[in-house]
Structure formats: C-alpha cells, structure tokens
Amino acid sequence: MSSKSSSRAAASARSSRKRSRDQNPRKNLRAKSSSPFTDFGSYMVEKNRKLRAQFQADASASSLDTNNHSESDQENGVFHGVSIFVDGFTIPSSQELRGYMLKHGGRFENYFSRHTVTHIICGNLPDSKMRNLRAFSHGLPVVRPEWVLDCLAANRLLNCAPYRLKMSENSTRKQQKISCYFHHPGTSTHNDAQNTINHDEKIAAVASGCSERRGQVSEESPGERRANPESTCMQDEFSPSDAAGSSGAPSSIVNSSYLGNEKFKESVEINCIEASNQVHSTLTDPNFVENYFKSSRLHFIGTWRNRYRKRFSKLLTGDKSRNEKFNCYSIGQKAAIIHIDMDCFFVSVITRNQPDLLDKPVAVCHSNNPRGTAEISSANYVARGYGVRAGTFVRDAKACCPHLVIFPYDFEAYEEVAEQFYSIIHKHCSKVQALSCDEAFLDVTGCGNPEEIASTIRKEIEETTRCTASAGIAENLLLARLATRSAKPNGQRFVPSEKVKDYLNDLPIVALPGIGHATYEKLKSWNIHTCGQMRTIPKEALQRNFGLKIGDILWNYCRGIDNRTVEIVQETKSVGAEVNWGIRFNDIMDCHHFLLSLCKEVSLRLRGCGVQGRTITLKVKKRKKGASEPVKFMGCGDCENMSRSVTVPVVTDNEIALLRIAKQIFASFYVGMSYSNL
DNA sequence: ATCCTCCCCTAC
DNA sequence: TAAGGTAGGGGAGGAT
Numbered sequence A: 001m002s003s004k005s006s007s008r009a010a011a012s013a014r015s016s017r018k019r020s021r022d023q024n025p026r027k028n029l030r031a032k033s034s035s036p037f038t039d040f041g042s043y044m045v046e047k048n049r050k051l052r053a054q055f056q057a058d059a060s061a062s063s064l065d066t067n068n069h070s071e072s073d074q075e076n077g078v079f080h081g082v083s084i085f086v087d088g089f090t091i092p093s094s095q096e097l098r099g100y101m102l103k104h105g106g107r108f109e110n111y112f113s114r115h116t117v118t119h120i121i122c123g124n125l126p127d128s129k130m131r132n133l134r135a136f137s138h139g140l141p142v143v144r145p146e147w148v149l150d151c152l153a154a155n156r157l158l159n160c161a162p163y164r165l166k167m168s169e170n171s172t173r174k175q176q177k178i179s180c181y182f183h184h185p186g187t188s189t190h191n192d193a194q195n196t197i198n199h200d201e202k203i204a205a206v207a208s209g210c211s212e213r214r215g216q217v218s219e220e221s222p223g224e225r226r227a228n229p230e231s232t233c234m235q236d237e238f239s240p241s242d243a244a245g246s247s248g249a250p251s252s253i254v255n256s257s258y259l260g261n262e263k264f265k266e267s268v269e270i271n272c273i274e275a276s277n278q279v280h281s282t283l284t285d286p287n288f289v290e291n292y293f294k295s296s297r298l299h300f301i302g303t304w305r306n307r308y309r310k311r312f313s314k315l316l317t318g319d320k321s322r323n324e325k326f327n328c329y330s331i332g333q334k335a336a337i338i339h340i341d342m343d344c345f346f347v348s349v350i351t352r353n354q355p356d357l358l359d360k361p362v363a364v365c366h367s368n369n370p371r372g373t374a375e376i377s378s379a380n381y382v383a384r385g386y387g388v389r390a391g392t393f394v395r396d397a398k399a400c401c402p403h404l405v406i407f408p409y410d411f412e413a414y415e416e417v418a419e420q421f422y423s424i425i426h427k428h429c430s431k432v433q434a435l436s437c438d439e440a441f442l443d444v445t446g447c448g449n450p451e452e453i454a455s456t457i458r459k460e461i462e463e464t465t466r467c468t469a470s471a472g473i474a475e476n477l478l479l480a481r482l483a484t485r486s487a488k489p490n491g492q493r494f495v496p497s498e499k500v501k502d503y504l505n506d507l508p509i510v511a512l513p514g515i516g517h518a519t520y521e522k523l524k525s526w527n528i529h530t531c532g533q534m535r536t537i538p539k540e541a542l543q544r545n546f547g548l549k550i551g552d553i554l555w556n557y558c559r560g561i562d563n564r565t566v567e568i569v570q571e572t573k574s575v576g577a578e579v580n581w582g583i584r585f586n587d588i589m590d591c592h593h594f595l596l597s598l599c600k601e602v603s604l605r606l607r608g609c610g611v612q613g614r615t616i617t618l619k620v621k622k623r624k625k626g627a628s629e630p631v632k633f634m635g636c637g638d639c640e641n642m643s644r645s646v647t648v649p650v651v652t653d654n655e656i657a658l659l660r661i662a663k664q665i666f667a668s669f670y671v672g673m674s675y676s677n678l
Numbered sequence B: 001a002t003c004c005t006c007c008c009c010t011a012c
Numbered sequence C: 001t002a003a004g005g006t007a008g009g010g011g012a013g014g015a016t
Helices: A040-065 A071-075 A094-103 A127-137 A146-154 A167-172 A174-180 A200-210 A240-245 A262-275 A288-295 A297-311 A321-327 A345-350 A381-385 A394-400 A411-428 A450-465 A477-487 A497-505 A517-525 A539-546 A548-557 A588-609 A655-669
Strands: A009-016 A083-087 A107-109 A119-122 A337-342 A362-364 A405-407 A432-436 A439-443 A469-474 A492-494 A574-579 A613-623 A639-652
Touching: A083 A094, A094 A107, A094 A146, A119 A146, A288 A574, A288 A588, A297 A411, A297 A432, A337 A411, A337 A450, A337 A477, A345 A362, A345 A411, A362 A381, A411 A432, A411 A439, A411 A450, A439 A477, A450 A469, A450 A492, A469 A477, A477 A492, A477 A497, A517 A539, A539 A548, A574 A588, A574 A613, A588 A655, A613 A655, A639 A655
Parallel strands: A083 A107, A083 A119, A362 A405, A469 A492
Antiparallel strands: A009 A574, A009 A613, A337 A439, A337 A469, A432 A439, A613 A639
C-alpha cells in the first residue's frame, strides 16, 4: 500500500478466548475470584473511582511541594465545594483548570454526572453544542473559564452568574473558535509519558502508570483571545516562557497563555489552517479513544449488557443450572413467551417530559447540521412517516423532513430508564432474558394470563418512565418477537398457535431474525420475499446455500418453529474494543499511541469482567487502493479488512502483554508503517 | 474426525 | 463537522 493510504488505517483489537487447547471454551476465560469487579459493568465506576483517587493523590502531593498550601488550605480553598466538568476547548486548558481545582480545594470530574458536578466550564462552543449542553446540564451553571481565574485573583468564590454562557455571545465567537482548535502531532507540550514514548522502556513506564488510569489530559493549545478582556485577568503579567512549570500559584495561572505574544499568535494561525479538517481524530486528541467511547451510541448499546449484569447480578446468580431449572415446566405444557420492547427508545426518553413534541417529528442524533453526515440513531413515528429512519444521514433526514426536531444523546437518561424498565419486568417475572437496554424476553409459562401480565407491565412502564412499550405474546420467542413488530407502537398482540400459518404467510422474510442484508439479497435473487414463498424451498437447498445450521433455522423460522428457550444467564466468551471513526495516522507514533490506547481499554475491560484471555486478535482497516475520502465525515470509507490472531501460552489481561502482541501482529500486516524503530 | 484461524453475518 | 461498537454464531479450508 502507499504511504498515504497507510496513514489512513482504522484498527481494532480484540482479546478473545473462543476455544482452548482442552476444547472447553468456558475454561478459556479464567474467572478471577479476587477481581475487584464482578463483571465489566463496574468498569466505569472503577475508572471514575481511580480518577478521583488520582486527583486526591495529586492534591495531597501538591500541598506538600508548595510551601504556601497546606492540607487545611485545600479544605478551605477558594473552590471548596466546587466540582467542575470541563466541556470542550477552554483557555486555560482543562488540564490547567484541573490543576487549579487540585490546588485550591475543588474537584475535577472527568465524566459528567449531574450528581457530582456543580459547574460546567465551557470556553466557547457552537450553537448546536450549546443546545447539547443545555439538554444535559440539567440546569447546572455553564460558565466561562474566566470565572475560575477571577476567583483565584480575588481569592474567593465569586458569583458565577456574570460568567454564564449565553447563546448569542457564543454565536459571535464561533468563527474564531473553530479555527483555533488544533493539535499538531509532535508539538505536544506536556510531559505525559503517553506522548513521549519512543522506546520500550518508556512504554513500560506508561504501562505501570496506566493501571492507575490517569485522568483526561488535555493538550488543547491556546488559540484564541479571551472572550472578556475586561475580566480580571493577569494577562500582561505573564509571558509564554512561564509555560513550562505551572506550580498552581496565581502567577502561573495563565502559564501557557499566548496573550500578548505576537509570535505565538502567528504560529497558532498557521496550525489552524493545517488542522482545520482534522478536528476530532486521533491526530488532534491524545485521549481520542477514551473520549470517543464516551460519545459513541453504539458503544453504549454494546456495553449495556455488562452494566445490566452488574446492576441485576443478584437476579442473575451465574448459576449455570439456573436456565434449565427455570425452563422445566411440565412436559407438554405450551410455553407462554412475552417479548417486550420500548417504542423508539432513544427519542422517547429524551422527549418523555415534553408532551408538546408528541405530534412533531423528533430524532436523536449527534449533530443538527443540515448538511452533515451525522447518523440518526432513533426517530419517532411522526418522523418515520417522513421517511426518516435510524442510520439516515442528518442531511438526508432534513431534506425529507425540514422541520425535524433533533436532540442530542443523553446516555445517563437511557441508563436510568432502562433500569426502571428492568426493575418493573423483574418484579413481574423471574425468567427474563435481557436483549438490550429496551428489549427483553419473558417466560411466563404457568404464571397466569400472559396477555394480562403484558398489559400490566406495559402500563407500569408507561406510568413510571413516561415512555411507551409494546409487547408480543406467543408460544415461542420467534413468534413473540414478530408479534411485537405488528403491535408497535404502544400496543400488544397475542398470536395464537392456530393462527401462526396465516400470520406468517405474507410476512416479509426480512422480518425474520437472522435474515440480514446479505441473506435477504440472496433470497431476493431467488425471488423469495415472504415466509410463505420461503416454505416452498426444501431444507436441503437452504442448507446447501446457507450452511447446515442457518439453513435449518431458516426452514424452521418460516414455519414459525423456534426451539430456543429464554436464557437468563449468558456467558462472556470474548472481550474487545474497536474504533472505526476518526482514525487518521501521520506516522508510526500516531499508530503506536492508538494501539496502546486500545490495549489499555481491552486490559481494563478484561479486568472489569474478571477474565483473562490467551488469544489476541488485531483487526486493521486499510483504505482500499484508489478509494477516495469517505462520504461520512471522519469515517473509514471503503477499506480492506485485515485480521490476525495469536494464541499465547499463558492467559493475560496485561496491557503491555497485549500491546506487545498487537505490535507483532501489526508488523505482520506490512501496511507501510514500520515498527522496527520501536 | 476434530481442531484452529480467518473470515462473514447478524442483532441490538 | 462527529463519535461506523460489541459480541456471538457459524462456515470454509487447512493442519493435525
């Protein structure tokens, strides 16, 4: 591959243990009873705990090495009782703001939580981001970073009201802001080891520190004048040469400020042009992987099950016999299965307190830009009426529905509603299989009238969450799920056994679980569109074309036959982390930094699950020869996929071990970047 | 016959 | 601008 295409690789790493030498997949993931986690779900909690512990440790250390700051000073510091969350680019940087909180009794939160944060610090953001902020801030003050500086200058906590961000003020500064967010690889100024790795010794140094997962380190460079020149600032007292050694005393507050330095200003402008199309990629954000996962809806969906396991662990004891135990109702008794699914979950949760939006087209999306390639994640039924679907680019959605109302994600709210959803379900049924945050199978065989049970649960869900759910009731999982499909929105449907054939006859095959894009296209080429038509194909023909198992399943499904049972406990077999957006490499160091971030992530998740792996898989995407820049902003576009796994003799969850293997595999791909000097 | 590895496909 | 993840099932084909 050419060096250009090699600089545009997306990669993922997965540590998996699908099979072992003793042929028992279960033994491959060695459970560690001493693990501080019971499963992955605790990983975010643990991560936050560690970040706080790190912050405390830093705070203690700073009180020791600064003569005029004692521990009691911290308790009585200017920011005592203040807990900030920094959103976006700020001057001073979030790292510096963290330092001030550290020195002066405040707290710094790496992740937003309305329970712990008291002030959101926000330098300047476009209107769309401002709306996002408004939506998630829950009324907390969103203030300019100058407030922090001025409090320090005044040596007391000032009223933040004059510093609160207003929409109009923000708009006028938009141009300046966009052009000033930059990071140039290799121009890093802070001395975090992650960015100075150039030989193995340093990699090891990073590794040992990494188990303590340090907080977010902002490398944002200063690039704009302060919005409020009248505010109490000390700009003229400090020169950029102070930048190196911030000690937290007021005289070093703006240590990395460019203010009053013409030379620095010029260099900023040059870099701005260079980096203007690289914002939010691995090239601009040293904590890209970490930050990316915080915003990814697919990551939220993909990791939800682990959080559920943690939250409802008492009900999912891990006893493998539990599934069988619950499923042994009397022989010959027809099963009663309920499939319950929230209606357009992401939208419903966002609009649950806004009844005036019920008759308006609403969607959830990262961006509101009518020309953008952000993907609609969820659209309500009004919006669907206009042709807006999950996965539609926002520009296409706006084209077919110009008055579409778009809301940003609120993962915290989804978590909250999902918990209410499952609390209600578990109250009414002990045989529950969680499919996702908004969807579950219930086995209510012998528990009474299934339609009444479904109705009761749906009513309670709506009363509690102010979001509606639909339900399907049938004798097996397949038919229950199909019934829900026709019951939506906000309805329920029972499909009695004797009606199954009629019900399925005209049902499009795409509705069947297991028939995705590829299978559908193949069947379509045979002129098969409905389940009725598919019944005419002999089982052998299906098996010949789709494989023994899939062929068998398809043959059964189009007849309404499904032998699966409701499984309460589902075992973890592999753990991995992937990023396929925003990946841009200039050189092997960028690539190395990314691989390290991924290995750290995988290590953390393995530890979170209390498992270790022996087979490590690295997947790399390489831009196809001749492929142009992707249609999707920062997407990976048309890529060649490479995947290779290595099985080592001893199980591991160590990020350095993972990195060593990942590097080895990466080298074997010959993508045009060499690891030989690392 | 049974495994291992490298895929592809799918659901949410 | 924008956040295209996670995990399981299964098949082809080669190794043992």
